[in-house]
Amino acid sequence: MSAIALRKVSVTLGGRRVVSEVTATVEEGEWVALIGPNGAGKTSLLRAVAGLLPCDGTVSLLGTPLEALGRRERAQRLALVPQEPRTPPWLTVAEYVLMGRTPHLRPLASEGAADVEAASRALARLDLDDLVDRTLGTLSGGERQRVVVARALAQEASIVLLDEPTASLDIGHQQQALDLLDALRASEELTLVAAMHDLTLAAQYADRVLLLDAGRVVADGTPEAVLTESALARHYGARVRVVTVDDAIAVLPARGASR
Numbered sequence: 001m002s003a004i005a006l007r008k009v010s011v012t013l014g015g016r017r018v019v020s021e022v023t024a025t026v027e028e029g030e031w032v033a034l035i036g037p038n039g040a041g042k043t044s045l046l047r048a049v050a051g052l053l054p055c056d057g058t059v060s061l062l063g064t065p066l067e068a069l070g071r072r073e074r075a076q077r078l079a080l081v082p083q084e085p086r087t088p089p090w091l092t093v094a095e096y097v098l099m100g101r102t103p104h105l106r107p108l109a110s111e112g113a114a115d116v117e118a119a120s121r122a123l124a125r126l127d128l129d130d131l132v133d134r135t136l137g138t139l140s141g142g143e144r145q146r147v148v149v150a151r152a153l154a155q156e157a158s159i160v161l162l163d164e165p166t167a168s169l170d171i172g173h174q175q176q177a178l179d180l181l182d183a184l185r186a187s188e189e190l191t192l193v194a195a196m197h198d199l200t201l202a203a204q205y206a207d208r209v210l211l212l213d214a215g216r217v218v219a220d221g222t223p224e225a226v227l228t229e230s231a232l233a234r235h236y237g238a239r240v241r242v243v244t245v246d247d248a249i250a251v252l253p254a255r256g257a258s259r
Helices: 043-049 071-077 093-104 113-125 141-154 171-188 199-205 229-236
Strands: 002-013 018-029 032-033 058-059 080-081 158-165 191-195 208-215 215-219 241-243 246-254
Touching: 002 043, 002 191, 018 043, 018 191, 018 215, 032 043, 032 171, 043 080, 043 158, 043 191, 071 080, 071 093, 080 141, 093 113, 093 199, 113 141, 113 171, 113 208, 141 171, 171 191, 171 199, 199 246, 208 229, 215 229, 229 241
Parallel strands: 032 191, 032 208, 080 158, 158 191
Antiparallel strands: 002 018, 002 058, 208 215, 241 246
16 A cells, blocks of 8 residues: 555646646655756645645545545644744744644643653654753754654654755755654654755655656656756756766766856
8 A cells, every 4th residue: 555646636826737647656664755946846746745735636645535534634644844844933842842743632632641752752763852941943953953853753644744854954964854864764664755956865865756847747766767967957957967976876066168
């Protein structure tokens, strides 16, 4: 059974089709990177899968059509980490991460011991125990990113969607964030789908790459198969070199000829 199954999924915003008839599957435990030029439809596709944007076609999570799942059931299966999450600066780290338990609560119910325990596990897993009493407004960008991931982990969903998980992070924190996600994928048996701009990082961490252009999937396969110089030139309009160093793919910009 696939974690995510999409059949002819289309999204229209402001009268313009931004995602067009996407058919794809993501298997349980897989890490799939969504790549493509700006405006390709990556964020819109993620939000449609999460049920936050209306769409045509069919989205299924773990074998169940999205429309057959209530909001709580959907959130128990899938967590979304947006590119710019709302992080109220006055909330403490502990309070924010505990909010990840909301899908498991009945209306008007308060968090119980099991919810506090789940949040505590997430905080410990991301090495945030020393920050639990800090307010979000006092955190660095890297710390805040870890807290956002902890909230998603506390949700205990088996599918996690991430929109640019390394945006605004320096190279050290990018590596830490992706290494952490990769470790969590193994230890928590997560399925990850991440929209990524950095093609070298996508190649190093993802099992599979979906290349979108103008709302359509134009390539689907391993990083080696999708990240070719000709494909990136055609869909990104970029001059690049794709090289392999110690079995890792790197996508490097190629300077144009001098004028």
